[in-house]
Amino acid sequence: MAVRHTIVGIDSPRALEDALRAAYYLADEELSTAAYLALALGKPLLLEGAPGVGKTEAAKAIAGVLGRALLRLQCYEGIDATAALYEWNFPRQMLALRQEGAYGGNVDIYRDEFLIERPMLACLRRPQETILLIDEIDRSDHEFEAFLLEFLSDFQISIPERGAIRAYERPVVILTSNRTRELHEALRRRCVYHWIDYPSPEREMRIIMMRASGVGERAARAVVAAVGRLRREPLAKLPGIAEAVEWAEAATLLNEQGARWPEAFKRSLGVVLKDEDDLVHVAPKIDAILVEAQA
């Protein structure tokens, strides 16, 4: 196991936590430990959690801290090699064949210039400048997952016309999953794992204060309490952190324009709950929730 103790000056979970905070991401100790271990041990980092807890944000912040470009591969059902790895640039190949072939030249249409890099290939070729984010892997097919497993153990891709391409250094890879389905055991095994939960009230409050400009402490506290309460309701789409931040911002804006406090929250409810059924479900309780949250 290749162990790097220090990556761009980060030599402990604490240092990473500080660096992430500077990048406007508040990580708890569990997350910063897992992320630091993944970086130091050269293993992929698997982040699981409900939608909206900041998995993708964490990846972006880590990329920012490392000063690397983030290559994002969004998974979907039916994702295949041309979206994930590489594709040949057929129009250019055709042009080259037509042009040079006409002069009787011998054309090599499998040169680099005809290769369109997709995220996984790009990260193999420039492991020191990039970080690969494989987002929402639970949406992809099992076969893609199996393929990914192979990729994550060897960091090698073979292109039939070119041969194998191998990373000269272990790239940084972050995977996220909403856990709509269970990932393969082997994949979990290969990664350093972290389950991101909804943040604790006081951490969520700090996030809101940091992310949203001009939101007062009282408003932030009320939003956190109300959102925490809403997350216990059986809703189709639970409000994530981004929704909490937006709610605090929206309500503050309305308040500045003269709406009174509980009213400002209530009128901006559409920022938090974006599902008709959820709104209907919450409607009878919302007044009580808001009063309780402001107390």
Next chain:
Amino acid sequence: MSDPMRPLAHFVDFAALLRRAGFSVAPEQTMTWLAAIELLGPTGIEDIRRAAHAAMAPPPERFADFDALFDAHFLGAQSLVPEAEPSEDEPLRAAEDSAVGPEPEFGDEIGESGAQATSAERLSARRLAPGDEGEILRRFARALPARVPRRRGYRWRAARGGRGVDARRMFRDAMRNAGEFVRLRRRRRRLRQRRIVVLIDVSGSMKERTPPHLAFAHALTHAAASVEIFTVGTRLTRITRPLRLRNREQALATASLLVADWDGGTRIGDALNAFLAVPRFAALARGAALIVLSDGLERGDPTAMADAVARLARIAWRIIWLTPLAADPAFEARTAGLVAARPYLDKLSDGGSIDSICNNVLDLASEAA
């Protein structure tokens, strides 16, 4: 540190403890954990715990169990151990004790007579005679190949009528023909059959239904390429292999010898959890169409059943529950277990006759779209 192996052994023991408690921990993960501890130069027990979380990846709903085991092992909080351990182990064993040794589920491979002799629970051999549903099953077998659920494969294959243009192949051809494109090549995604996994409830309340269910399972096994059949009662038995015998009577006779829990009580939740606890079985359900033939009359804990169904729903492609009680048009899920499990099911439908079961299976593929 006079003996470097001694502290190490304590850590490795923890991995073993986790395995006994039903967590799957690979040696690779233990090594990652040890490397992580060394790297962190632990300043406290919390570092070691966090490293364990990161390396061992316990499923979120078992965090509490995991931490309790951790506390017990490293902090000596002993009161927690007896609670955490047997409660995880018991249901598993209950489902597995039909055979000998640590891997008892593979009874059909080890030797059926051995598995048979050791089972102490109620054991009633029963003859399964094929009824007059033969014609229905024959029609089902003929119709299935065209309507079996399929998934797109990851790979492409050259195909005349394919939708996509196989540009890559065309360019390879062109290179051979002095840069000339001679003909249009097409390709399509390879289609693969989804595995069909059937769980048949053989408990007392399903007594009447079991023979036709097994006959159906036999027909299915021979009509589709990838099928797995299990019986569920007080335990879980895999009967795929005997059902592969072509002669129905012979196949059902062999299968019924293997099943040791005819007409017992139902602990579906436990049996489903046992199914999930054996990685080899759980892997069979991955991306599969899962069919449960049961009335859902659970005598055990309904939440255990709901949890198991929820997990299965995340692993499987579709999960449909066919109950004979639904033959009544006014049927609603009423038993505690079924009510709790209902939200995770893709379909809860009539399994009262062979005909309706067959139709539900034939509809799998079209309903999915």
